[in-house]
Amino acid sequence: MSGDAEALAAFAYELGLLKRIRRSGWWHAGVRDPESVAEHTMRVAQLAALIAAEEGADPARASFLALWHDTQETRTGDLPHTAAAYLTKPDPRRITADQTASLPERSRELIRAAVAEYESRQTHEARCAKDADRLEMLLQAVEYRDAGVRRVDGWIESAHGGLTTETARRMADAALTVSPLSWRDR
Amino acid sequence: MSGDAEALAAFAYELGLLKRIRRSGWWHAGVRDPESVAEHTMRVAQLAALIAAEEGADPARASFLALWHDTQETRTGDLPHTAAAYLTKPDPRRITADQTASLPERSRELIRAAVAEYESRQTHEARCAKDADRLEMLLQAVEYRDAGVRRVDGWIESAHGGLTTETARRMADAALTVSPLSWRDR
Amino acid sequence: MSGDAEALAAFAYELGLLKRIRRSGWWHAGVRDPESVAEHTMRVAQLAALIAAEEGADPARASFLALWHDTQETRTGDLPHTAAAYLTKPDPRRITADQTASLPERSRELIRAAVAEYESRQTHEARCAKDADRLEMLLQAVEYRDAGVRRVDGWIESAHGGLTTETARRMADAALTVSPLSWRDR
Amino acid sequence: MSGDAEALAAFAYELGLLKRIRRSGWWHAGVRDPESVAEHTMRVAQLAALIAAEEGADPARASFLALWHDTQETRTGDLPHTAAAYLTKPDPRRITADQTASLPERSRELIRAAVAEYESRQTHEARCAKDADRLEMLLQAVEYRDAGVRRVDGWIESAHGGLTTETARRMADAALTVSPLSWRDR
């Protein structure tokens, strides 16, 4: 298994890069020191579970799809929306195929299947995970607004507009009225 | 569901705090600006899946347990090891019970069950998730060493010593020899 | 004195950790990159002198008590208020006893006496130092509000409500009306 | 006292600037994100007490002098050593006189006397405080070296060479051999 272990370790180091890559859209919004892709990803995976639980989907599966949804950014960076006019975003499945090519079979197929399911948007869990991605951005936008950032409306609207599940929409509506500190007051 | 949605949103904001809380042990090691709990958690959940896949456990379940393993730190902060001599660390299940008390039943039971399973260390998946927690710290220690931090040996040794699965041990050994940049050279 | 010098140096390195530990309450308020315990401590010690001078207490003594009031956090971190429901905060005197156990006698007794006096709140100087701790938080809350942070009211109110000296109360009232930039306009 | 309270509050805000001003010398050494003047000041004041205690001087007085030794930097910034060839460093007493001009008499005289005593280097406490300033820089240099910064030798040598008390010299020697983490191993 020594070659396998090395391939797994090398992949683990590649994933560590997500702890350093910043979410580039927030630079556009004027945030000098925004969150990392890893920080975003953790809450997306947690939200995916909550949405799936309320929607009657499989929470662990939805979380799992979310966990890998931005892992391709180790290779390309976090491409901002404005990049779409100038380049064709690569298929995430292609990057995942490269990232996992040396992994032992079980790990390789596990991750490829998760990315493929997420990208296809065909399963209930994939839709819950995608909604979690949008909802997380909306929550973060409100949190930045609470920290002083003025021009987050575009982010909130685009996140809200893309939601497809009833649970995510209700959570988004609630998030716009509830204080981010309300959990401390209970 | 309006009360439910508000409770879910409030919980989602509480989880957002993990994006700001820093992993306190690295301050001891001399790192001025260390990673957040959220950054750590994302890779723990990813590593848990890889370990579980190779160990024949359920990867999505192992990931899911990992995803909630530090969520109690919103209430207590990340207590450093040196704190153990001065206070009794609270039972994570008790904090999770409070955090989820207002959530709708499915979400509430989902998270409580995950935390309980992780803390009990009785299932194969819980042990994979716990090993992922340790392995992530080891990888981060190597990454900080590569960025110049000299005194990480204690962190590497304590992480390595606590591993219980064969896969995690082999990944840890490989991580100590493989370059963190080896994925770029393939 | 070689053992003494080593013990003093080791203690000095431990105190250096306060330059890295962040004040955890501000993470709750939504500040991503808050001040360190050391930064807080410097101004607490300065404010303690001003309060003591106006109150007719010993300014140097009040400053000195303030200087050591959070030094136990090297061992436990800065426990947020929400932690109180889940753990018993350790007695600072006990941690100080451990921190100073190897120091030469004069230094050891000096610091232990300062922490004991501060914690007992029995002397005028201890009360001035404690008010300085609260007033510093209020000033910082206003400064964060001036930098955009919206939800600092809870911090301002709790700081203000705990003040016990007339001078600190008047300074707090003035701080809520005076511009943080007024010193530049004189 | 309302005008007095406002003057004290305005001065307190001016002192808060020390929490943001970075120690400029470390930029020269290659540190991108160095400590603030406030972080430095806290440990200088603590070290001054330890040195004074061992030297038989008044620890609280030595700490107090240290607490104000860089407060003039709110007006001028932290002038790096290389500036000396191009400008005449202003007399700190003159800046302190301006900073305290509107304060009530007791606070005003208190701070002016502290700065004057520190600058004169005539008392044992002033020399302990000055040695603490140098020793703190030496400790920080070692801590940066432990975090990877290579070119700190000049800072260590210049700090060591300027020490005038036996205690500070012994602490400096010990600091060069003791691990910054030794306090955790006891």
Added chain:
Amino acid sequence: MSGDAEALAAFAYELGLLKRIRRSGWWHAGVRDPESVAEHTMRVAQLAALIAAEEGADPARASFLALWHDTQETRTGDLPHTAAAYLTKPDPRRITADQTASLPERSRELIRAAVAEYESRQTHEARCAKDADRLEMLLQAVEYRDAGVRRVDGWIESAHGGLTTETARRMADAALTVSPLSWRDR
């Protein structure tokens, strides 16, 4: 040329310090983590070209003057406005003379001439570059205000008041009404 190459490399490292030195005025305004001198300088040089183009001056020359206008701060730091009451700001030409003393003649004369022209304010290009310096501060003030910083009015007014070209004044007026995100909406 070996001595020349070494002198050029040493100068290049000195210029690198501008990537670390922060613009000190923003600390006064309450910004904890402000831009570097290098970040400011890049946009000053770009703005100088735009202003010069519209004013009928030589854009490349105006840019070039701007590129060196703060390079003396490697030696003195970025002296805040409040320093003016306490010290005489050194003549930039004198510092530049020292910085370039070992450079080969063409590089040396090139930079000295640029600094001398900028400081004399006699040419159209020098006035465009100076206006660019002010306009950049105004734009940054608006950007900080958009990120939550409240007390930037003094910076905006002082920048606006000093403008001497019609183009810079019109750009400043437009910058106060145009959204910093308007380029994304086109």
Added chain:
Amino acid sequence: MSGDAEALAAFAYELGLLKRIRRSGWWHAGVRDPESVAEHTMRVAQLAALIAAEEGADPARASFLALWHDTQETRTGDLPHTAAAYLTKPDPRRITADQTASLPERSRELIRAAVAEYESRQTHEARCAKDADRLEMLLQAVEYRDAGVRRVDGWIESAHGGLTTETARRMADAALTVSPLSWRDR
């Protein structure tokens, strides 16, 4: 000119984004908080002048080309080298055309001509500017190495290997032997 001024101001805000975008390659090298594109650009423009001066090219023109060489990254981000396998890098001239479309004619043609000349690599000044881009990366790599980052060899080698002018090669060789602090010792 009101529409022109607004277009110029909008463009100036877009350029401000370069002060926030980080150079993504350094995240790969393990740097958590790397320099911005603006910081890089300033020194590239300065180095371009030095190289051109020694090479007998036009220094102001070389600087000017350098000043705009990465300005397209406001739209696409700083694409890391690993992205090349997955997407076609857009032609910078196309992005510049869009960025400048609303500008008044003189500014528009000025910038388009600079980007076109830089990208064509046909002029001596364009080659000096491109070498400056590479040399700046090499200098920064050495600076990060001096701050502790271990794995910068790949960056140094790739930068060095691409240099085309004699001056840049000699400066690169000198930079590998000269201390980044040598300018302070003169």
